[in-house]
Amino acid sequence: MSVPTDPASVGPAGAGPASDLAPENPEAPAAPARRRGRTALLIAGAAVLGLVAGTCAGYLVQADRKPTRLPSLSQPVVRQAKGYVQPLTAAQDHRVKTDGDLRKLLLKRPGGTRKTEYTDTWLDAADYADLFTKPVPAFGDQLENEFRRAAVTAWQTDSTYVEIRLVQYRQASKLAASEHVQNQQYWDDREPSTRSWTLPGTGDGMVYVHDRPDTKPGYVPVYSGEAIASRGDIVMEIDVSGTGPVSKEKVMDLAKKQVARL
Secondary structure: OOOOOOHHHEOOOOOOEHHHHOOOOOOOOOOOOOOOOHHHHHHHHHHHHHHHHHHHHHHHHHHHOOOOOOOOOOOOOOOOOOOOOOOOOOOOOHHHHHOOOHHHHOOOOOOOOEEOOOOOEEEOHHHHHOOOOOHHHHHHHHHHOOEEEEEEEEEEOOOEEEEEEEEEEOOOOOOHHHHHHHHHHHHHHOOOOEEEEEOOOOOOOEEEEEEEEEOOOOOOOEEEEEEEEEEOOEEEEEEEEEOOOOOHHHHHHHHHHHHHOO
């Protein structure tokens, strides 16, 4: 039986099979062979000659012209404006408020509630790290994130406890406040039986309510809710806990009022 001849398997006359002309690497496609040709050489030579001729002609034209006077390098003196510029008020300049006493930005303790040891006071980096499940790594993280200071207030009743913190970072090398919020939200979003809502008036604020109580032997079940958001170099954190379920409305109302003061 005769085998059909494939034209692609045959090279030019006298060259033998095309496999003899194949490149060493069979996986790489061979580039088509192409001669430059005489016409291309003539065009390239004419282009070079034209460039030289044009340069010479331009030089001769410029040599016959009179020198053109250049403009003066000196510039007119701009007089400084006179008058008084009104500085921004605290309501217009965020840094005016946040560089002052952070405790003044915290919500006031409602009437009918009791003070705690954390009412209108300060937390250093170690105190703040103690709030985390792993204080030692948390302390290192706070130092790395350029922790500056933290103001805290709290109040309680017979059945509820509320704590609000304003944590400030120096942010000389990174946006530590927003990064901290994102890290915390990652864990809150993974909590079982947790509902969440965005916090109006913020770019990253969230409100969480944990429907499953925290239970320990010998203690009554404790329900909790929280809110977290950043504004500039400050992180706002609100924790609400109680012996009964914590409502979304309660946490949301506290968070909206606190954000409005920043």
